[in-house]
Amino acid sequence: xxxxxxxxxxxxxxxxxxxxxxxxxxxxxxxxxxxxxxxxxxxxxxxxxxxxxxxxxxxxxxxxxxxxxxxxxxxxxxxxxxxxxxxxxxxxxxxxxxxxxxxxxxxxxxxxxxxxxxxxxxxxxxxxxxxxxxxxxxxxxxxxxxxxxxxxxxxxxxxxxxxxxxxxxxxxxxxxxxxxxxxxxxxxxxxxxxxxxxxxxxxxxxxxxxxxxxxxxxxxxxxxxxxxxxxxxxxxxxxxxxxxxxxxxxxxxxxxxxxxxxxxxxxxxxxxxxxxxxxxxxxxxxxxxxxxxxxxxxxxxxxxxxxxxxxxxxxxxxxxxxxxxxxxxxxxxxxxxxxxxxxxxxxxxxxxxxxxxxxxxxxxxxxxxxxxxxxxxxxxx
Amino acid sequence: xxxxxxxxxxxxxxxxxxxxxxxxxxxxxxxxxxxxxxxxxxxxxxxxxxxxxxxxxxxxxxxxxxxxxxxx
Numbered sequence: 001x002x003x004x005x006x007x008x009x010x011x012x013x014x015x016x017x018x019x020x021x022x023x024x025x026x027x028x029x030x031x032x033x034x035x036x037x038x039x040x041x042x043x044x045x046x047x048x049x050x051x052x053x054x055x056x057x058x059x060x061x062x063x064x065x066x067x068x069x070x071x072x073x074x075x076x077x078x079x080x081x082x083x084x085x086x087x088x089x090x091x092x093x094x095x096x097x098x099x100x101x102x103x104x105x106x107x108x109x110x111x112x113x114x115x116x117x118x119x120x121x122x123x124x125x126x127x128x129x130x131x132x133x134x135x136x137x138x139x140x141x142x143x144x145x146x147x148x149x150x151x152x153x154x155x156x157x158x159x160x161x162x163x164x165x166x167x168x169x170x171x172x173x174x175x176x177x178x179x180x181x182x183x184x185x186x187x188x189x190x191x192x193x194x195x196x197x198x199x200x201x202x203x204x205x206x207x208x209x210x211x212x213x214x215x216x217x218x219x220x221x222x223x224x225x226x227x228x229x230x231x232x233x234x235x236x237x238x239x240x241x242x243x244x245x246x247x248x249x250x251x252x253x254x255x256x257x258x259x260x261x262x263x264x265x266x267x268x269x270x271x272x273x274x275x276x277x278x279x280x281x282x283x284x285x286x287x288x289x290x291x292x293x294x295x296x297x298x299x300x301x302x303x304x305x306x307x308x309x310x311x312x313x314x315x316x317x318x319x320x321x322x323x324x325x326x327x328x329x330x331x332x333x334x335x336x337x338x339x340x341x342x343x344x345x346x347x348x349x350x351x352x353x354x355x356x357x358x359x360x361x362x363x364x365x366x367x368x369x370x371x372x373x374x375x376x377x378x379x380x381x
Numbered sequence: 382x383x384x385x386x387x388x389x390x391x392x393x394x395x396x397x398x399x400x401x402x403x404x405x406x407x408x409x410x411x412x413x414x415x416x417x418x419x420x421x422x423x424x425x426x427x428x429x430x431x432x433x434x435x436x437x438x439x440x441x442x443x444x445x446x447x448x449x450x451x452x453x
Contacts, residue, residue: 042422042424044428046432048436060428062427076423078427084452105450109447126446126447128450133449139446141444160449162449176449180445181445186419188412191404194417200441224440227442228442228443232416232417234412236411247442257437259439281433320438345425349436370436374425
């Protein structure tokens with residue numbers, strides 16, 4: 001049993017299969033070039049609602065391909081199309097009859113990786129387009145291992161250049177640029193424990209406001225920092241693996257956030273596995289977020305004392321409020337044979353002001369709920 | 382900024398030098414399992430991150446270079 005995965009395939013094949021699916025950076029295991037190619041297809045259905053109101057529905061098929069080249073290189077690429085429809089709040093949780101949207105987002109990315117004896121170097125490019133938004137991103141990533149391969153250093157440098165042309169023409173060709181750096185370390189702790197600690201810093205400037213929200217004027221620069229700790233532990237006797245993560249986030253808006261993730265991967269035999277998962281999230285409100293208490297003279301949605309033409313930062317975006325959120329989900333996976341695998345994941349998400357931890361959440365907001373379903377198929381060759 | 386950078390480097394260096402008994406290559410069979418990898422299915426991760434980015438203020442943490450969207 002020690003050398004078998006939960007699906008009953010040899011561990012070496014499991015390693016290979018995993019490496020094939022991981023064009024990204026930061027894993028201690030993905031440093032050997034893939035020997036087989038793979039193609040994955042995934043479909044997402046997502047629905048978001050608030051009490052008495054269907055908000056957003058998303059249908060999104062996606063495909064990913066990974067091809068090994070000459071034993072020392074790999075090329076990974078993915079593409080997705082998000083068909084989004086519904087209504088977004090104009091301020092706090094208020095919806096106007098005119099706020100219905102129907103958008104098609106197309107996104108793609110490609111990563112080229114060079115495998116070295118004790119590390120990797122990857123270059124990635126990403127592009128996405130919507131009817132009013134275009135995003136371009138480039139990044140350089142690298143990993144370097146110790147001689148015994150028990151420690152891996154991870155580095156990354158990325159940049160993005162976005163532009164927005166809202167249909168209401170509040171701004172035209174507004175831009176936003178960011179630069180991000182990443183440093184991390186992955187450590188094999190014991191024969192059944194592996195951990196990773198990653199720090200990122202992002203510095204951005206440009207247009208950060210939401211052009212479709214009323215009274216939304218955000219600072220034109222934003223600094224974001226994250227610290228992410230991950231720990232996987234294998235319970236050999238139980239045939240299970242625990243996957244824990246904690247992320248601390250803070251930014252120059254005054255937002256602090258904590259995210260705790262937990263998964264339990266339980267092998268069931270005959271190629272089946274089931275993975276219940278839970279995610280807890282809490283965030284402090286942005287300094288310039290204002291509660292749904294409006295100016296006595298101007299009324300909704302203007303905050304008390306609002307002055308037209310003022311450059312003072314303000315926002316009634318629920319996403320910048322103080323709240324807590326809980327995600328519960330379960331994933332069912334089946335290794336059909338040596339080449340084919342399928343998986344199905346269902347999740348339910350809910351956020352409420354009253355669920356904020358380490359402080360008081362923002363009052364007067366309707367709970368937001370979402371359900372999502374992901375169905376995937378992977379084929380190796 | 383420079384002080385923070387040095388502190389981050391010192392923290393990472395300290396963690397990577399944790400005094401643990403080195404795990405030998407022949408002891409790494411369990412670590413090679415798919416469910417022991419620190420990052421999961423790439424498409425699933427992208428879907429998840431995109432969903433959370435559209436509903437929450439915090440984002441990122443495990444990589445750099447992802448494209449943005451008009452959803453936030």
